[in-house]
Amino acid sequence: MTTLVFGHKSPDTDSTASPIIWAWFLSHHQPGAAEARLLGTPNTEAQFVASRWGFDLPPVLDDVAEGQDVVIVDTNNPAELPASINKANVLSIIDHHKLTGGIETKTPIEVTIRPVACTATLMWQLMGGHGGHAPDGIKGLALSAILSDTLEFRSPTTTPVDKRLAEMLAQDLGIDIPSYAAEMFAAKSDVSRFSAAELLRMDSKEYTVDGVDFRVSVLETTSPQTVLSRKDELVAAMPQVAHEDGAQQVLLFVVDILKEEATLLVPNDLTRKVAEASFGATVTGDTVVLPGIMSRKKQIIPSLKVA
Amino acid sequence: MTTLVFGHKSPDTDSTASPIIWAWFLSHHQPGAAEARLLGTPNTEAQFVASRWGFDLPPVLDDVAEGQDVVIVDTNNPAELPASINKANVLSIIDHHKLTGGIETKTPIEVTIRPVACTATLMWQLMGGHGGHAPDGIKGLALSAILSDTLEFRSPTTTPVDKRLAEMLAQDLGIDIPSYAAEMFAAKSDVSRFSAAELLRMDSKEYTVDGVDFRVSVLETTSPQTVLSRKDELVAAMPQVAHEDGAQQVLLFVVDILKEEATLLVPNDLTRKVAEASFGATVTGDTVVLPGIMSRKKQIIPSLKVA
Numbered sequence: 328m329t330t331l332v333f334g335h336k337s338p339d340t341d342s343t344a345s346p347i348i349w350a351w352f353l354s355h356h357q358p359g360a361a362e363a364r365l366l367g368t369p370n371t372e373a374q375f376v377a378s379r380w381g382f383d384l385p386p387v388l389d390d391v392a393e394g395q396d397v398v399i400v401d402t403n404n405p406a407e408l409p410a411s412i413n414k415a416n417v418l419s420i421i422d423h424h425k426l427t428g429g430i431e432t433k434t435p436i437e438v439t440i441r442p443v444a445c446t447a448t449l450m451w452q453l454m455g456g457h458g459g460h461a462p463d464g465i466k467g468l469a470l471s472a473i474l475s476d477t478l479e480f481r482s483p484t485t486t487p488v489d490k491r492l493a494e495m496l497a498q499d500l501g502i503d504i505p506s507y508a509a510e511m512f513a514a515k516s517d518v519s520r521f522s523a524a525e526l527l528r529m530d531s532k533e534y535t536v537d538g539v540d541f542r543v544s545v546l547e548t549t550s551p552q553t554v555l556s557r558k559d560e561l562v563a564a565m566p567q568v569a570h571e572d573g574a575q576q577v578l579l580f581v582v583d584i585l586k587e588e589a590t591l592l593v594p595n596d597l598t599r600k601v602a603e604a605s606f607g608a609t610v611t612g613d614t615v616v617l618p619g620i621m622s623r624k625k626q627i628i629p630s631l632k633v634a
Numbered sequence: 635m636t637t638l639v640f641g642h643k644s645p646d647t648d649s650t651a652s653p654i655i656w657a658w659f660l661s662h663h664q665p666g667a668a669e670a671r672l673l674g675t676p677n678t679e680a681q682f683v684a685s686r687w688g689f690d691l692p693p694v695l696d697d698v699a700e701g702q703d704v705v706i707v708d709t710n711n712p713a714e715l716p717a718s719i720n721k722a723n724v725l726s727i728i729d730h731h732k733l734t735g736g737i738e739t740k741t742p743i744e745v746t747i748r749p750v751a752c753t754a755t756l757m758w759q760l761m762g763g764h765g766g767h768a769p770d771g772i773k774g775l776a777l778s779a780i781l782s783d784t785l786e787f788r789s790p791t792t793t794p795v796d797k798r799l800a801e802m803l804a805q806d807l808g809i810d811i812p813s814y815a816a817e818m819f820a821a822k823s824d825v826s827r828f829s830a831a832e833l834l835r836m837d838s839k840e841y842t843v844d845g846v847d848f849r850v851s852v853l854e855t856t857s858p859q860t861v862l863s864r865k866d867e868l869v870a871a872m873p874q875v876a877h878e879d880g881a882q883q884v885l886l887f888v889v890d891i892l893k894e895e896a897t898l899l900v901p902n903d904l905t906r907k908v909a910e911a912s913f914g915a916t917v918t919g920d921t922v923v924l925p926g927i928m929s930r931k932k933q934i935i936p937s938l939k940v941a
Contacts, residue, residue, distance in 0.1 A: 417733075420733075422742075423742050424742055425738070425739045425740060425741050425742050425743070426724075426727075426737055426738055426739045426743065426745065427738060428735040428736045428737055428738050429735045430733055430735055431732070431733055431734060431735050432732045432733045433732060433935070433936045434732050434749070434931070434932065434935075434936050435730050435731055435732050435747065435748070435749040435931065435932075436732070436733065436747065436749060437747065437748055437749065438733065438745055438746070438747035439745070439746055439747075440742065440743065440744065440745035440746075441742070441744055442741070442742040442743060442744065624741070624742065625741065625742075628740070628741075629740045629741050
């Protein structure tokens with residue numbers, strides 16, 4: 328049986344690149360052993376990255392069949408995985424997010440979770456020296472995933488291991504990191520063709536905080552005005568998106584990659600309370616700027632409180 | 635803050651030895667950084683092993699304080715951990731059991747789960763070359779934990795990595811494995827002083843199967859008659875133990891280490907159905923012999939069905 332390797336829903340660059348990297352690794356000793364899948368259409372940055380390094384986008388997977396061999400990467404949260412994930416035969420999990428609980432297996436499997444910035448970094452560790460034998464395309468994907476997840480080393484999630492590996496890969500590939508990262512971030516910022524609902528779901532994860540179900544959406548951009556100029560439209564789309572996705576409220580953080588700050592849209596009293604309780608912010612209008620906030624994983628989620 | 639390292643409730647040799655091993659490792663670069671704890675009185679084999687290698691038994695921990703730094707080893711199941719585990723600051727999990735789900739963290743932590751027979755084996759892998767610098771006592775604990783978990787390499791959970799490491803440690807320590815394992819198993823089999831309820835809880839884990847809550851108890855022994863001669867007393871104690879522990883039924887498997895088989899006590903219709911549905915057994919009396927069954931983790935739990 329071919330093992331399917333996939334990341335989370337609303338795939339970003341790491342959740343697009345890492346399944347391709349790990350499927351390559353698993354197939355290296357046994358061709359065809361594993362194939363990458365996506366759980367949705369990847370964002371514009373991930374599409375740029377796949378194309379830049381010569382890969383077609385992996386097929387989109389709607390659900391997994393009972394007993395299907397799978398490897399889960401870049402998440403351990405069942406809410407971000409196919410509905411039938413607990414009926415699949417999960418062989419291993421490779422991730423760098425907080426433990427969510429909810430994935431159960433019948434027998435012991437391999438689980439490796441490490442607080443590094445990027446799943447691709449962890450994969451390079453797990454491959455031992457084998458990463459050195461990767462073709463340029465695979466190395467390019469790993470470099471891109473690290474630059475994406477660390478926002479070119481600006482995010483506080485960045486570890487020395489992520490940075491060293493990215494620099495090594497860039498040198499190996501003859502890539503100038505600042506100009507390549509700028510190309511990636513421009514692709515990520517090119518979101519004008521998306522509807523408000525699509526923007527709210529583009530990089531969005533579900534979390535329950537103090538009994539309230541939130542969709543915590545982050546848009547990382549070098550051009551925050553492109554998104555913030557559509558504030559009214561985004562706020563208007565929130566109730567419908569929340570309702571359809573079984574959440575009570577969408578929280579949209581627009582992260583300015585270059586200024587290293589986030590702007591949270593504050594459409595109602597619940598969101599205002601969240602902003603004040605979680606970040607000690609003083610909210611006066613319908614948005615609030617949160618200086619230094621760049622990482623959902625390391626800064627936003629650990630801080631979230633309703634009151 | 636001193637980090638507390640502990641395994642599961644009803645500690646066996648692995649859950650007694652591994653916290654001591656890992657606390658030693660964590661304290662090696664920073665004396666006093668970590669201390670081992672036990673979540674109950676360890677079994678007779680674990681007591682023999684600690685004494686044999688010169689260790690006092692670690693203190694017993696009733697619950698963890700909010701924000702306490704902890705490392706969890708040899709389990710990832712909240713039912714086997716202190717009631718307040720999700721309020722503690724879990725730094726890492728090192729385990730070799732199936733994923734249960736239920737432990738949640740606020741930020742990404744280190745989780746390493748591998749399908750090896752013994753937590754101590756996995757720790758030796760994680761320590762890299764550092765295990766070679768361990769004092770004899772620590773090496774002796776690791777050897778003992780492997781021999782215990784693998785039933786001297788008889789259990790189907792045994793991997794080549796466990797076996798090689800045990801042989802290397804034994805050679806290093808000048809230990810003859812067969813005679814040392816026989817001493818350990820004799821200590822484990824010396825259970826005559828325990829009450830029936832204590833025997834049912836000695837090596838017992840909670841599992842929900844098809845909506846029924848079971849306590850799955852295993853007694854590994856070289857002298858099964860010592861236990862089976864007390865069958866009536868054990869069966870009589872089951873309802874009370876199940877009731878007190880919030881389970882519907884205790885399943886007691888008496889594993890004959892030398893004959894490599896298990897005897898399941900069959901006191902009622904529910905247990906008979908479990909024996910038939912799970913192991914294809916034909917039950918005629920109030921016990922049934924299950925040839926080749928030695929491992930709860932690899933054989934019993936994955937097979938359990940109610941009907």
